[in-house]
Amino acid sequence: MAESLTVKRAANSLDADSDDLVWCSPVTTAPLAESEATELARILAALADPVRLRLLSIVASSPEVCSCELEGPLAKSQPTISHHTKVLADAGIITGEKRGKWTWWHANPDRIAAIRKALGG
Amino acid sequence: MAESLTVKRAANSLDADSDDLVWCSPVTTAPLAESEATELARILAALADPVRLRLLSIVASSPEVCSCELEGPLAKSQPTISHHTKVLADAGIITGEKRGKWTWWHANPDRIAAIRKALGG
DNA sequence: TGGTAGCATCGACACACGTCGATATGTTCA
DNA sequence: TGAACATATCGACGTGTGTCGATGCTACCA
Secondary structure, three states, X not given: OOOOXXXXXXXXXXXXXXXXXXXXXXXXXXXXXXXXXXXXXXXXXXXXXXXXXXXXXXXXXXXXXXXXXXXXXXXXXXXXXXXXXXXXXXXXXXEEEEEOOEEEEEEOHHHHHHHXXXXXX | OOOOEEOOOOOOOOOOOOOOOOXXXXXXXXXXXXXXXXXXXXXXXXXXXXXXXXXXXXXXHOOOEEHHHOHHHHOOOHXXXXXXXXXXXXXXXXXXXXXXXEEEEEEOHHHHHHHHHHOOO
C-alpha cells in the first residue's frame, strides 16, 4: 500500500472536480430550487453543531491536526470524535489523510468559501 | 394599537444593538470557545433546512413577502410555514412586520453577512 | 354584530441526531 | 507472531425536530 492515502470523501452527490461554488445561486439573489436547497442544507447541517464547529476551528487553525489531538479539547469520547470528523468529511469541509496509525485532518478552505458564496458572499 | 408593529425577534441571547458580526472570531482563524460555537451553531441550524433555505431565498429576493405567498411555492401547510418563519426570525435572519391581517417578511442582510463573517469571510 | 380570513399556538407523531460502551479493523513494534 | 495503540463501526438510548390537524386569536368587512 501507498505510504499516504487520502480518506475517501464519501458519497456526496456534489463532488464535481472543481470543488468550489458550483452548487447553487446565492440564497439572497433568487429563489432556490428544491434540489439546491436540499444540498445546501445538508452541508450547513454538518456545520450546525457546536462540537463540529469547534472541531473545525481547531483543524482550520493548524495546518494539520491528528484525531488524538481532538479528544482532549472537545471533551468527547473517541467514537463521538470519529463520528463528527466523518460528518465534516462527508460534507467536504475537512479532509483526512491516513499516515500510519494516525489520521491527519485539514480544512478545505475552498469548500468553506463556497458555503459563504452560497450565503450571498 | 399602532398601525405597524414589528414582530418580536424572540429571546436569542445575542440581540446586541449593533447586530452584525459581534458573535465570534471566524471559524477558520482560531479555536472557538464553547459559548461561541453554541451560539453560531444555533444560527446555522436555523439555516440548515431545505424548506427554510427556500423560504429565505424567496423572502430575500423580494423587498417584502407575505406569509400567504409562501404556502404555495413551499408546498407546506400553514402551521409548518408559520413554524419555519418563527425559527428564522428567532435567529434574526428574517424580520416580520404585521400590518393588518398580514405579516410581511423581509430578510436581514446584516445578519446573513455576519454569518458569512463567522465562516471566515 | 356576525362572519371570514390570516396567522400563531398546541398536541401528537414519526424520524433524525448526538452520545457512548462495546467491538472490529488496521498499523506499529518487539 | 503477539501485544499495544489509533481509529472506525455497531448498537442502543435519550432528545430534538419537521410535519400537520385542530384550535385560538386578531383584524377586516358587510
